[in-house]
Amino acid sequence: MSEFDLIATYFTWKGLETSSKNIVKSVGDDAAVLSLKPNQQLVTSIDTLVPGVHFPENTAPYDIGYKALAVNLSDLAAMGSKPEWFTLALTLPEIDHDWLSEFSQGLKSLAQAFDIALVGGDTTRGPLAISIQVMGSVENGKALYRDGATPGDKIYVTGTLGDAAAGLVSIQKGFDLAKQEAEFCKQRLNRPTPRIPESELIKTFASACIDVSDGLLQDLSHILDQSRIKLITDNLGAALDLSQLPLSNALESIDTEQALGFALTGGDDYELLFTIPENSESQFLESSMKSDYKFTCIGTITNKNKIVDLNNNALEMNGYNHFL
């Protein structure tokens, strides 16, 4: 099977190429040609997934396809951007038709759900690696950055925290979760939900936003680092109300300290972490009441240089680092 047959068989999804997506030329030439509306900017991000680092070695191919696109869509959500197109660079040790078919189904299901078109790619032989580059659009000047937090802003998150970390530990070490809870956490690890619709609401009100991929404390520190640069100050920190961290039933079912550990430092949740200026909070809450979205206020941006809990204890940062 040639590279061309492989793409035709597994990555040409009839009915998913919509003209509304402004695709001038899709798969099949040297490059794709795409067109943005005049008042739009391009938002783009690339992420690679490799086994043993981004997903456990024995992860189902469907889930690998799903997650590879999900983590990239999450980056678009963090920017307040609408998904438009993506490309796929797939490195495979061999042609395994069952694997490819399931991988393709997982990828397609998410592409369909978020109306994003596959416009190009590359397949090559080598150790399994999946690189996806997503491209989205945002109205001129409306993208959401990490660097806009100021003292007094309220800190919010979507969904629940720590489930993916609990799922990973449960898979790796046979961690003691009841069957149903273990299944839930594994699902959260393997099929994260990109918070695209939530992002559409958040971007109207938020001063800063990031997706929680490295762990809450680590990602909050990214917001603080970038915002310090913009404010030209070292005096920017956060006070977190740990009792408010949103936990799933699964995490409520385990030891509280362990659950808090997962919620604070566990990566791979792909929830959005964002800050809302005090004077926009009531409007934000009003809008969010009308939605089905789960937003939880977990703290406040301060003019101190640390992340602390309400008792002023510094919180240890221990996010995920591929190279440690």
Added chain:
Amino acid sequence: MSEFDLIATYFTWKGLETSSKNIVKSVGDDAAVLSLKPNQQLVTSIDTLVPGVHFPENTAPYDIGYKALAVNLSDLAAMGSKPEWFTLALTLPEIDHDWLSEFSQGLKSLAQAFDIALVGGDTTRGPLAISIQVMGSVENGKALYRDGATPGDKIYVTGTLGDAAAGLVSIQKGFDLAKQEAEFCKQRLNRPTPRIPESELIKTFASACIDVSDGLLQDLSHILDQSRIKLITDNLGAALDLSQLPLSNALESIDTEQALGFALTGGDDYELLFTIPENSESQFLESSMKSDYKFTCIGTITNKNKIVDLNNNALEMNGYNHFL
């Protein structure tokens, strides 16, 4: 060293982020934000390089960085597109500072030469793989495709053909090339020249264009396949004048049949292969005379269903297929 330090140390090139590139947000957020001019379309392509497939295992890190960007720029050249931005997804088995420093220099030298800005990326731990996504711009409706060839069009190529294949064989099998010629061919393999300036001239006149990555016959057949679909006919082929294939001094120095084999089926040359309609040829030649570019006419598009030489012998297609 964290992922953030790694990017700051090796992939933040002072003075290379130019505001003329319409970069609203570069490295350091969840995604880059970029802006095209209203009359422009986005041209984008992704390519992955892995050792042993896209470059010999012992290739110098400088050359790997160089080639990874070069092959992607070549895709933009084949589309008639101006380079704007790129992202890098780098999977590394370990942090090797010498390797990273040289890789970064190779990448930077080419980025500088072709005025393309690195706007985002991702580093992860795993078997060495380099994915680059290039993004370029083209005036609305001016992109160059594979599918516009019609009978009577003249077939042209840039540069010389077969050098990279000779270089690869020379490295792998100790092929008998004189030292200087071997060095030249190795250079052609490791540091291909993206034909971006040539593309600017070609796109005004050409009916179809592709870059020679899989081998002349294979890539010509891609032009024919796509053009057959557009013309709704099977009767499209090519007649090549083998005596006109442009060969370097290195290839002139070896057995003629072997040289022809390299030129016809060797991949990795990254020259542009394009077709010029009969009625534009004199204008094209006039423009090319004023340039320094090397263009060679090697044949004609026919209304037969094959690629043949001037004696009407069918030419065997044996392009590179990663999965054979």
